[in-house]
Amino acid sequence: MSELEGEVSLDRLSRLDEATEGVIRTAQASLSFGRDASGRRVVSGQVDGAVNLLCQRCLKPFQYELAGSFKMALVYNDEMARSLPTDLDSLLLLPDQPLDVAQIVEDELLLCLPMHAVHPDGECQIETQFGAEESEGEPEKAPNPFDVLKDLK
Numbered sequence: 001m002s003e004l005e006g007e008v009s010l011d012r013l014s015r016l017d018e019a020t021e022g023v024i025r026t027a028q029a030s031l032s033f034g035r036d037a038s039g040r041r042v043v044s045g046q047v048d049g050a051v052n053l054l055c056q057r058c059l060k061p062f063q064y065e066l067a068g069s070f071k072m073a074l075v076y077n078d079e080m081a082r083s084l085p086t087d088l089d090s091l092l093l094l095p096d097q098p099l100d101v102a103q104i105v106e107d108e109l110l111l112c113l114p115m116h117a118v119h120p121d122g123e124c125q126i127e128t129q130f131g132a133e134e135s136e137g138e139p140e141k142a143p144n145p146f147d148v149l150k151d152l153k
Contacts, residue, residue: 001034004101012102013049016109021052021061029105036073040084043091044071047108053117057124066112072104 008027010017017023031045048067055062072091075081081090093099118124 001032004031004033005029008102008105013106013109016049016051016106019110019113020064021054024050024052024063027105027109029101031101031104036088040088041074042071042088043074043104045069047105047112049109051113053114055119055124056116057118058126060119060125062119062123064114064117066109068108068112070108074099 006029008029010023010026013023013027016027027047027049029045029047031043033041033043036042046067046069048065050063050065052061053064054060070089071087072089073084074093075084075090076093076095081092084090091104
């Protein structure tokens with residue numbers, strides 16, 4: 001079994017940067033390469049990073065920590081992918097194409113993004129009053145359009 005630990009630089013996380021309001025720091029990754037009990041080539045590991053997201057309630061950015069773990073089997077065609085057990089995801093590896101570890105890390109970080117980006121409970125500052133501030137005195141009374149009917153008697 002081989003292990004690989006390290007960072008993925010910001011310039012290698014372009015898809016994550018486009019999907020968020022910006023990547024805050026480099027991604028950290030810890031990967032293990034080996035074979036499972038059935039002899040399949042597997043890659044497992046943990047990833048973490050931090051991004052800015054736009055809150056869908058108050059439309060203000062906030063920092064969000066990403067963290068996830070994964071376990072994938074290397075496959076060479078769709079038939080191999082369909083025969084995998086449910087606890088393994090598939091990682092398609094094409095012939096004569098090197099394995100891009102940074103892309104695997106970025107894919108896993110993208111999967112860690114929340115469905116709905118909102119501040120944690122109690123931190124969102126939603127605007128409840130819009131428009132110009134009202135004066136302190138009595139509000140001005142709008143004319144009633146039915147006042148004309150009073151004179152018809």
